[in-house]
Amino acid sequence: MGALTDSRKRLSADHFLSADHRFPYPSLPPPSLTPPSKRAKLAPFPELDPSTSAVPHIRPSPQIIHSTAAASTSSTPGPSSSSTTASTPLQHRRRLPPPPPFQRPIHAPQRNLRVFRLGGAARTHAAAHSWFSPSSPPPRALGLQDYIEIVNNSHPAPPTPAATTDSTRQAEAKAVPLEVVTIEEDEDERKPQDEEEVRGSVVVRGKPVYQELYEESRRKRDAKLKTLEFEVRLAEEGRLGLERLGEALPRITPKKEEVPEPFVPLTDEDEEMVHQALHGGNRRERLAVHEPSNIVITREILQCLNNKEWLNDEVINLYLDLLKERELREPRKFLKCHFFNTFFYKKLISSGYDYKAVRRWTTKRKLEYSLIDCDKIFVPIHKEVHWCLAVINIRDKKFQYLDSLGGMDKKVLSNLARYIVDEVKDKSGQQMDVLSWKQEGVENLPLQMNGWDCGMFMLKYIDFYSRDMDLTFGQKQMHYFRRRTAKEILSLRAE
Template sequence: MAPPGNHHRYPELKSPLRRQVHAPSPVRKFGFSAFTRQNRNAVGQVSGNALLNGNCNSLERNTLDLRLQCRMDREVIDVDDDEEEVDYVEVISDDDEVENVVAMEEESEKEVSLDGFSVENGSLMVVDDDDDPQADKKSLNRPVTDVCSFEAYRKALKSAENRTSKLKARGFGDFLRERGRGLLRSLRSFFIPEQEPVEDGRSEPFEPLSKEELTAVKDAFSANVHNILVSHENSNIDITVEKLRCLKPGQWLNDEVINLYLVLLKEREAREPKKFIKCHFFNTFFFTKLVNSGTGYNYNAVRRWTSMKKLGYHLIDCDKIFIPIHMNIHWTLAVINIKERKFQYLDSYKGREPRILDALARYFADEVKDKNQVDVDVSQWRQEFVQDLPEQSNGFDCGMFMLKYMDFYSRGLDLCFTEEHMAYFRVRTAKEILQLRAE
């Protein structure tokens, strides 16, 4: 720093960089190979004279006056005239020069020497090669910190180093991309509230059974036929060994097993209402009461089955209403699909029974009128005989197909099973009945 009172002797220092800046090449650690031999000799002469005269201020001033000559065979980078300081300069190098940069940077990180100068840890030092370098470093090992031109030049070279292929090889681009992704995630979490992860329920209907569960079902099938295995208090249904055996392969399902399983499906929905759609499951005696073979359609026979006191909800508030249909020796399923405004019929033999859907359309209109005092025009609702559904090829699995139609629909799933799954479904249904819990 100049002595106080003498600062008027020195003109204001400005950056030697003008509107057209030519990046130095080839680039070494700090790019000082761009100096010509003439400049290096001049630097040595200046440093030698300064050492002889002992005038460090003169050394600093003369150092500033040295022109940094660069090669002119590189692309030109324009800098606005009104900018007083250059923050960075981008170096556009050839491929062979990029390789030289990587090779040069593998040299010592501590010191890069020039003729008459030394750069240590990013600071410019003065050294006289004619004398003992160690003695000179001891006497003049002071960084030149107030040289504006050198600081601008150092920033330019630093920016060039950040664009070398060595940084790319170190994964600098991946680091920036990952940092950008992290910023986007943080912004997204700020503007969009986090939601609970949605579990994929497609695998749940096919969860494998444990050895203990398989053993429990096997023991239940082989017990005394008159033993009561489970009793459901709310529905007053008792399941004996004899009744549970209808779930063994090749057997027809009975009313008690079907009705208890439908009760368990409704309890499952009440237990996890966000996971399952809102449904109502009529038992196997409902349709035979509604449509008597002798008297025909009779709403009054089932009017009290759906009171608010008994159910705690109105049927019009449900998404789907399931009605099991027993036709002589065959089980089918009818659905009042309120959400999609249609009546559906599912038969594992792909049969069609329009009279069943007609009776249910009449029932739903009467039910809503009686319980909610609302007139529903069901004449505009569609009747659908579902054809794209799993089929049976034997004479004993119709009951299991009907139960699984209800199970999958109440989950909000497509009917993504086949007849090959029926053996597994029989054992799983027996396990759920023994535990009095549908899963």
Template sequence: MSARFRRYSPYFQAPKKRRFTMSQDPSNKPSSSSVSRYPHAKAPLRRQIHAPSRPNLIYAKAKKPNSDCCDNGKLFTREYDHAKRTALDACRFLNRDKETINLEEEEAVSQDSVIEVIDCDDDDDEEEEEEKDIQTPYSSSSNVNNFGGVGDTSTMLDSLSLGREEETTAEDASSLQAYKKLMQSAERRNSKLEALLFEVLFHEKRLSQLRNPRPKHVKKPLKKVPHEPFIPLTEEEEAEVYRAFSGRNRRKVLVTHESSNIDITGEVLQCLTPSAWLNDEVINLYLELLKERETREPKNYLKCHFFNTFFYKKLLSDSGYNYKAVRRWTTQRKLGYALIDCDMIFVPIHRGVHWTLAVINNRDRKFLYLDSLNGVDSKILNALAKYLGDEAKEKSGKDIDVSSWEMEFLKGIPQQKNGYDCGMFMLKYIDFFSRGLGLCFSQEHMPYFRRRTAKEILKLRAD
């Protein structure tokens, strides 16, 4: 920047000119040759003091000593104060009692723990050797050595304080390291103890089980599937059923049951083909065949009575319960036995498009209701209970208290998986109960039962 620009710049300020004064000696008068540039300022008039005032202190400049003795004294004093202060600070933070850890005892706690033993004596020896080797910067000065080795004293105190601090730091570090190793060994020991505790408890439990006498294994009796209800058809019987199902025999009367006066044509027998609904003629004829089977072999079957499909319609008509409508159905002359002497009484129930079964179990004093769709209808069982009381009083002159009998809607029985096998399920409920067997069949057996029922109707003999 040029001198002209700096001169006219608003940020430039010209330096002030120095004023020079001539030093005057108060003892000597000014010479005529040296004249002050500015006139001497006159001393102001002193005010009158009306109260006590502090006198003005005049500080005079200390004269500079001529010798080096003062410098050495100040150095001695400063070094002495510093050494004293350092020594006091070192003594303040010095721990007299050292904490020791007996590592030999910890080695006996766990074999896995590895602890290094720190020898503190070696460190102290090294620190002492280092203190001996320390030299102060003042040791080379001849002036300091002349005053009794003050530098050596301060150096000794400084090294003493530093040595103490290094010693405590080393001890803290060693104790922290040992503590960490002990913590690690304790953690490993705790995990092993937990594993051992689990093994101990496991073996104790196993030992207690071995000491106890072993319970005898009781084999559950296997449900024996009877052979009679599942006798396969022969080839001749299969061919006969196939011919009966053919369309050429639709109008032909295949069989006639004389005692019940039921005729079975090919068209009526078609209800036993797959996916067809059973009709009243086939159901009623089959029930007649079951009754004949019992009469033929009374020892192999329960004493049962089989009502036809029209009984319940007569007993419970649109006008309600009507015992008189069915009073003559069970006379001694027609049946040859009293109804209350039977073990079981089967009543087919037709509910529009669905077949169900009601059972009067005289042997167990129960009223049962079986539905292949798990249906429930207490009205049916109540009507049958009333009928049984009226029948016993009418035919045998006995009063039966049916109020104590159980009414049970059976669950867990074989169920149909379609919309057309309800009639076949009802017939097989009757067949198996009359044999005194459990209901050990399912939906998979329905095609076989249809062909077997057709074969038995064609032969007019239930097996």
């Protein structure tokens, strides 16, 4: 539909330049005074009162001017025809029809004001500039200052407490909070993150809502994003599963037992030290000297701890002295024991049973304790090419015989029974009854599987019994025990 003009007829520039009709738009430049290219169409000459008509007179033809001047002269007194001529500034133009009584609305594209939730303020502002009001100026586009005024006017300042009334409180209770949402699209001032920012009552959104919805929909349709989300979710579930497994493992996994002290493995330095001691060149080199017992260990003596070698007296006696020192060093950890050397039993039975031959071996001044106060007394027994062990178990009141080949010698236990009776009577003057004590061969005894480990089995019987431990070793640990015994002798400390 085309735009409607002010009149169905085209107006000339004379209409706008008349004294009574000025250009109604001061902000626009006045129209050109050049007459139109076409002559105006003739219109009927209405009879109007010159005093009320606002249309300028068009000069008629000479005949009409003459007749009009004559009529005015004869009918009314007054000035001559010069006044009539002055009232018609454009005498050579024909008169045009009068303007319409009111301006017609113009139908054309206009800029719409989009204000969200502004209530009656926006409607009042739009009604003040209605095109249908003849006296109102045409509306203009809202500028930034007008927009700010509209926003500020929509949030009235809170009244003072003195001026607050019940009606005002009710109106405030019914008032709807105002929120104006704008979108910033200035590329130079755009923030790196698409976030919403609240400035007073205006919420500035980094991206339009439709763009956010589009991006969210695109992310849902993106196969790569779905794969990444699945991998992230899978990794998170795996992490949670590992955490739950870590909490459950201590409950379902049996506790790992610590390595017993008799089986603690040797370090690399200890292994190197033992290897150098057992496989060195100089066989007469002194490797250890034990001053309390006056025992000197050379490489030749220590080499009995190599595999397939029989143990000699020096190594056995020094190891028994180290066991006694260990007990004195940690008395709460080990039983109170006495360790006879390899020469005691031979001396006791050298000429049959002879207590006087060994009577001075156990003086209190020498031992600093009495045998009757010990828990166990260990007596090494050497039978030509075989080592055995006899135990006087005072704590359990029995005599025990341990042979790594499974043998039993009751004569040895009978001689030891006579010895302990004579020892107690000699040192304390008391009579000890051992007839009720039991003489036994230890059952389930670890046995040797070759012809050269009897001495090492005897030392380990003594070691475990002094710890008050069961004999939980066998033939397969003998290689380790040989190297450990060599290490303890070289360091002169039993562990």
